[in-house]
Amino acid sequence: MRAELIAVGTELLLGQIVNTNARFLAEELAALGIDAYYQTVVGDNAVRIKEALHIARSRADLIMMTGGLGPTLDDLTRDVLAEDLGRKLEIHEPTLAKIREFYAKRGLPMAESNVRQALLPEGAEPLPNDEGMAVGSAITVNNVHYVLLPGPPREMEPMFERYVKPWLTQRLPEYKPLFSVMLKFAGIGESSLEHELIDLIGNQQDPSIAPYAKDGEVAIRLTTRAESPEEAARKMRNVQEEIRRRVGAYLYASRDIPLEQAVIDLLGGRGQTFAAAESCTGGLISHLVTGIPGSSAVFRGSVVCYTNLVKSKVLQVPLEILQGEHSPGAVSSETAELLARNVMQEMEADYGLSVTGVAGPGSSEGKPVGLVYIGVATRSGGVSSCRLQWTGSRSAIQRRAAKHALYRLWQTAGGQTATNPL
Amino acid sequence: MRAELIAVGTELLLGQIVNTNARFLAEELAALGIDAYYQTVVGDNAVRIKEALHIARSRADLIMMTGGLGPTLDDLTRDVLAEDLGRKLEIHEPTLAKIREFYAKRGLPMAESNVRQALLPEGAEPLPNDEGMAVGSAITVNNVHYVLLPGPPREMEPMFERYVKPWLTQRLPEYKPLFSVMLKFAGIGESSLEHELIDLIGNQQDPSIAPYAKDGEVAIRLTTRAESPEEAARKMRNVQEEIRRRVGAYLYASRDIPLEQAVIDLLGGRGQTFAAAESCTGGLISHLVTGIPGSSAVFRGSVVCYTNLVKSKVLQVPLEILQGEHSPGAVSSETAELLARNVMQEMEADYGLSVTGVAGPGSSEGKPVGLVYIGVATRSGGVSSCRLQWTGSRSAIQRRAAKHALYRLWQTAGGQTATNPL
Numbered sequence: 001m002r003a004e005l006i007a008v009g010t011e012l013l014l015g016q017i018v019n020t021n022a023r024f025l026a027e028e029l030a031a032l033g034i035d036a037y038y039q040t041v042v043g044d045n046a047v048r049i050k051e052a053l054h055i056a057r058s059r060a061d062l063i064m065m066t067g068g069l070g071p072t073l074d075d076l077t078r079d080v081l082a083e084d085l086g087r088k089l090e091i092h093e094p095t096l097a098k099i100r101e102f103y104a105k106r107g108l109p110m111a112e113s114n115v116r117q118a119l120l121p122e123g124a125e126p127l128p129n130d131e132g133m134a135v136g137s138a139i140t141v142n143n144v145h146y147v148l149l150p151g152p153p154r155e156m157e158p159m160f161e162r163y164v165k166p167w168l169t170q171r172l173p174e175y176k177p178l179f180s181v182m183l184k185f186a187g188i189g190e191s192s193l194e195h196e197l198i199d200l201i202g203n204q205q206d207p208s209i210a211p212y213a214k215d216g217e218v219a220i221r222l223t224t225r226a227e228s229p230e231e232a233a234r235k236m237r238n239v240q241e242e243i244r245r246r247v248g249a250y251l252y253a254s255r256d257i258p259l260e261q262a263v264i265d266l267l268g269g270r271g272q273t274f275a276a277a278e279s280c281t282g283g284l285i286s287h288l289v290t291g292i293p294g295s296s297a298v299f300r301g302s303v304v305c306y307t308n309l310v311k312s313k314v315l316q317v318p319l320e321i322l323q324g325e326h327s328p329g330a331v332s333s334e335t336a337e338l339l340a341r342n343v344m345q346e347m348e349a350d351y352g353l354s355v356t357g358v359a360g361p362g363s364s365e366g367k368p369v370g371l372v373y374i375g376v377a378t379r380s381g382g383v384s385s386c387r388l389q390w391t392g393s394r395s396a397i398q399r400r401a402a403k404h405a406l407y408r409l410w411q412t413a414g415g416q417t418a419t420n421p422l
Numbered sequence: 423m424r425a426e427l428i429a430v431g432t433e434l435l436l437g438q439i440v441n442t443n444a445r446f447l448a449e450e451l452a453a454l455g456i457d458a459y460y461q462t463v464v465g466d467n468a469v470r471i472k473e474a475l476h477i478a479r480s481r482a483d484l485i486m487m488t489g490g491l492g493p494t495l496d497d498l499t500r501d502v503l504a505e506d507l508g509r510k511l512e513i514h515e516p517t518l519a520k521i522r523e524f525y526a527k528r529g530l531p532m533a534e535s536n537v538r539q540a541l542l543p544e545g546a547e548p549l550p551n552d553e554g555m556a557v558g559s560a561i562t563v564n565n566v567h568y569v570l571l572p573g574p575p576r577e578m579e580p581m582f583e584r585y586v587k588p589w590l591t592q593r594l595p596e597y598k599p600l601f602s603v604m605l606k607f608a609g610i611g612e613s614s615l616e617h618e619l620i621d622l623i624g625n626q627q628d629p630s631i632a633p634y635a636k637d638g639e640v641a642i643r644l645t646t647r648a649e650s651p652e653e654a655a656r657k658m659r660n661v662q663e664e665i666r667r668r669v670g671a672y673l674y675a676s677r678d679i680p681l682e683q684a685v686i687d688l689l690g691g692r693g694q695t696f697a698a699a700e701s702c703t704g705g706l707i708s709h710l711v712t713g714i715p716g717s718s719a720v721f722r723g724s725v726v727c728y729t730n731l732v733k734s735k736v737l738q739v740p741l742e743i744l745q746g747e748h749s750p751g752a753v754s755s756e757t758a759e760l761l762a763r764n765v766m767q768e769m770e771a772d773y774g775l776s777v778t779g780v781a782g783p784g785s786s787e788g789k790p791v792g793l794v795y796i797g798v799a800t801r802s803g804g805v806s807s808c809r810l811q812w813t814g815s816r817s818a819i820q821r822r823a824a825k826h827a828l829y830r831l832w833q834t835a836g837g838q839t840a841t842n843p844l
Binding site: 012013014015016017018019020022023024025026027028029030036037038039040041042043045048052055275276278281282283284285286287289290291293295296299300301302303304305306307309310313314346347348359360361362394395398 | 434435436437438439440441442444445446447448449450451452458459460461462463464465467470474477697698700703704705706707708709711712713715717718721722723724725726727728729731732735736768769770781782783784816817820
């Protein structure tokens with residue numbers, strides 16, 4: 001099967017929105033093993049939509065169109081396709097009933113144009129829209145498959161997952177579903193991780209091994225096609241174990257969760273808590289952690305000790321450590337360890353975490369941009385710190401420092417990750 | 423002039439990246455008054471690139487191609503275009519010298535394939551690549567303009583701004599540059615702002631008035647075409663004044679800066695400081711503020727008082743206010759005001775800012791999700807608070823609360839915004 005994507009919408013031609021639908025569908029089709037050689041964007045214009053359709057039909061046998069299924073006269077996709085196929089439009093009664101009910105419930109009059117959202121080319125299979133009004137449709141004419149999807153991604157993506165994917169796989173006789181496992185790492189850079197796994201990444205065909213890097217975390221995605229989850233798990237077991245043998249110390253999850261979630265899960269499972277003192281990360285650790293629902297059971301709070309005044313007054317780091325020609329200074333292992341211990345004690349937590357460093361753009365205390373100390377304190381009295389040096393923008397350094405600090409906490413708390421059994 | 427965009431790259435067809443180049447160029451072309459009726463994406467395949475080129479030429483007289491200018495044999499765009507136009511490729515010597523120097527400086531051998539990045543169709547105008555290696559090019563043949571741009575946005579966008587835009591405007595006899603003014607608002611919702619300005623937005627043609635909403639802030643963009651900045655300023659003066667008359671209390675800047683920048687500028691200009699106590703925003707205010715370089719002169723620090731223990735122990739809010747059947751509770755104006763005052767005093771700041779509320783997903787103290795109190799304290803002894811109720815996801819509520827708190831601080835500190843004179 002050879003696919004072509006046509007996105008309909010003048011707002012795309014004006015650059016008002018990005019065509020994320022093309023990326024989503026391209027990735028989904030690739031995962032189904034369907035080649036797609038072209039993507040086209042066209043405005044809300046019947047002549048040009050029809051031209052795009054004709055060109056697509058000359059070189060593809062699966063044409064997926066997004067957008068132009070709304071109620072207004074600008075929404076032309078289904079009209080153009082039906083006319084082009086020589087079919088009438090017919091009303092999909094369940095969709096019309098849903099639209100009428102929507103307005104009735106709210107006591108609003110329904111504009112007659114809303115009926116358009118319930119129209120389908122005669123003989124097409126309806127694709128329910130669980131997140132919106134306009135019904136989608138799928139139809140095969142002269143061995144060419146046509147799929148019409150709504151433009152808003154939050155309607156289109158679930159419609160694809162729930163209704164289009166099964167419709168397509170029925171038409172792919174050789175189809176085996178794709179299984180993947182995401183291995184998430186922290187405390188190790190992308191290039192170091194790739195270096196450790198370079199022979200696996202290069203030689204391994206099935207499962208495939210693909211590295212990803214995003215937002216200060218790195219990940220490895222294992223992917224294979226199999227008849228069942230059990231077969232997929234069997235195919236992935238050896239490579240998962242080999243990766244764990246080499247870089248298991250940095251593997252914080254074998255599913256796609258952020259590091260802060262792994263920390264909350266680890267401490268929350270034991271009824272433990274932590275508190276943080278953030279200097280150069282400026283609240284980012286707190287922001288990441290409190291983005292996780294339920295974090296209040298684990299995260300006591302933090303002090304964003306952005307100035308020496310706050311480090312000394314709120315967190316009792318002696319001024320003779322922070323200031324003066326022969327002092328260690330605010331960016332030092334001494335300060336990191338005191339901050340971690342004192343915030344733990346002050347907030348009565350099981351762990352204290354601290355970050356102090358130079359996020360840039362300028363240097364500080366004569367210390368270079370990117371120098372960061374991370375401290376971790378535990379209830380039992382242990383305090384440790386590590387020194388890191390990064391390069392990059394202010395926000396990149398803040399993000400790497402925040403993630404590395406969370407990794408040190410996870411590691412100090414004895415975090416371990418099991419093999420994903422699928 | 424009628425344009426068509428062709429993006430070349432198999433990674434786009436596989437959904438590995440989003441075609442943000444199309445959005446960027448579409449918006450830029452629209453701003454130049456150039457219509458674009460189609461966008462196409464095609465893979466790294468000579469036959470299909472040529473087909474896309476032929477189709478584009480049948481319906482456009484400006485063809486802008488992005489991607490496929492790199493050193494590898496997969497990078498085919500310039501080869502296909504040159505062959506199609508019946509021209510040879512020639513070396514752009516300044517680019518080749520730059521590439522050789524890059525490798526020489528690093529003591530690395532230069533692979534011969536890198537020469538490809540210095541190739542141009544014979545007779546084309548070179549477009550310098552200030553951010554990378556591959557040279558761009560522009561050429562007009564038989565009244566059709568062709569522009570070749572590199573794929574990476576951080577190379578493509580500056581090349582467009584600096585070299586393509588002047589090249590295009592020379593070919594647009596009626597061209598007048600576009601001027602715009604961004605008016606940034608806080609403390610008012612998008613729908614309320616639109617309601618206040620509905621007649622202006624609906625009736626005003628020149629300058630055009632377009633509302634935007636993003637990340638808890640709302641903005642109005644005024645746009646006009648004019649011969650000079652003075653003419654543009656004259657055309658925009660009346661409408662800027664009318665907008666200020668109606669909603670000036672919420673206008674924190676007449677240029678495109680985030681609210682946290684306006685707060686830093688306002689307090690920094692007077693040598694004043696602030697400190698924050700963040701409960702439901704969980705560090706987001708601190709994170710936003712410390713993202714601005716130079717914020718350390720203004721922002722003392724904060725306490726992320728996510729738990730009652732931290733509110734009482736670190737910020738001295740009495741437990742009888744936080745807990746108990748007849749107490750106001752942690753989410754109350756009493757707590758907000760005490761937090762603001764105490765963090766100001768503890769951190770010796772000129773202003774104290776606090777947020778306490780229910781970010782969700784669950785309710786708290788029997789209070790509904792989205793209920794938020796914001797407190798502001800000033801050195802002179804004044805403390806005030808306001809009560810807000812929002813709907814939306816946890817992260818949306820956190821973001822709106824953080825932005826609204828910064829707005830209250832800006833307003834309390836007497837922030838005012840001048841008309842943008844252009």
